Amino acid sequence: MIEMVIDARRKDLGGFEVGRVLPFHSRRMVGPFIFLDQMGPAEFAPGSEAINVRPHPHIGLSTLTYLFEGEIMHRDNTGATQAIRPGEVNWMTAGKGIVHSERTDPLKKSRGGPMHGMQAWIALPEEAEEIDPAFWHHAEDDQPTYDNNGLFARLVAGEAYGASAAVKTSSPLFYVHWELAEGVRTAPPPGKGFVGSGGYSERALYVAKGEIEVGDRVFHEGQMIVLDPNAEPTVKALRPSTVMALGGEPVGPRIIWWNFVHSKQERIDQAKADWKAGRMSLPTEDDIEFIPLPDVPSTPEPAPAPVKPEPTHPV
Template sequence: MSTSIRVLLKPHQHDVGGLTVRRVLPALAARTVGPFIFFDHIGPATLVPGQGLDVRPHPHIGLATVTYLFEGAIMHRDSVDSVQKIVPGDVNWMTAGRGIVHSERTPDEERERGQTMHGIQTWVALPVASEEVEPSFEHHAASALPQIERDGVTLRVIAGTAFGAQAPTRTFSPTLYVAADFARGSALTLDTEHEERGVYLVEGDLSIDGETLPEQQMAVLEPGAPVHFESANGARVMILGGAPLDGARIIEWNFVASSRDKIEAAKQAWSEQRMGHVSGETEFIPLPPARRENRAPEA
């Protein structure tokens, strides 16, 4: 293995709202990469007419959820009265803070005609000082995100800073999140701006300092040195990371927190339906009956 790669992470499959996803983070070998504590690769999956994604209202605390699509569309609704359709290239960034409730469903038009769903959903753990901020939601269209062309690689900065650019997305700690499209025969060097860095190969071929990265796996990189990427035939890649988290985090169901007390309080609040409601929705996902850390979340 290349000395640039600290560990390779292979995904595990989970079902979320009727879609099979590949879950890379958290993993035993690397629970986090920078503030990223959860990483799901959705699809590609073909939804026939009449079929759709239906993730009923569910809660979050202590994190921000980030949705980025390559294909398809999702309708987001939440308890701070956001209603937003997300399409490829856009970013939905939802800060849960002290608590938020949201649903994710296939929009009516796409449900009627069918669609292909393909994208990435991540959770970014909030620093301890920001765990209980007011919940909020922001949407940034693809046109609002920095786009950089460099030696045959198209880079879109989704959140944080990278390659001399800064995304408009609100972050709470140093963050690296970039979608990179490599043309045939292209190359790119990733600098050392961010201490922790990971690279996920969505599709195509990519080498890291000469070492091949398998498709649909994540390479967690060694810190402190630039890393060189090359693609012979083209690739779609996600680059992520940032500053290390300021301490360990507990993940239980859809909750992330720095203490067990915060997790237990959130569970009690959700059981009593005190975390908010999504306007126009009557369904919700009940709290699982038994505690089990790293239980499959609802995204």
């Protein structure tokens, strides 16, 4: 029923912790999901730095930012400036290249407050790796939801349970947020290995809070459960829990170097040269500073080699 369990690696980003789940050395991707971070949970003191990620570049992917608590201000060089709040979806497609920043609004910094959420990177299929960059924001009410008998579910992206999310994706996937009361049972979308299911080839569950039972095993906060394609498990909450269900169809091997994702090493090298030479423009409303290219030797590292350097996303 379970192929693998991945424990999030906690990383301190200067007063703010993330739990890095994907990529993992023996499991680079789940469907098209190539990067998954849990941001926090954290409680920022009034006047603290909070989230302060300077402008940085991406290629070959879409980012999906989703919050349980807090707020992040997004700015990018397509001209988008957008705050993201709990239940909303920020979907940014880098394609041939985008530059963005993620910061806490100064007023929010002065007040302090909680921060908890998820960030995913979704690798684009080869035919979409070089599309024009774009940004979409979807409000909380735009997403299909279900709320009954202790189970709350929101379809954040993709298709599942006969519903479709508002955000436009480039390949088959699903991304679901569950809030489960103690004792509640539910199930992920079916796997493709189950006869007649019409389901997904790759699926996983990530426990962002609480404790769940899958089969006869117990899993806790910070663990990802990668499911067998033939498995049709029931998930039971042993205490109030927040769980993200995700997966989809593979898009093929990808190289990930810093914030760049692509199927071709030469395209990664070009993006590195473009950023170092200043050929990628900064967001108009956030162009005073930026994150420089990491000083790391450029050696081709096709999957499943370790990811170095680490992405700068806190997020």
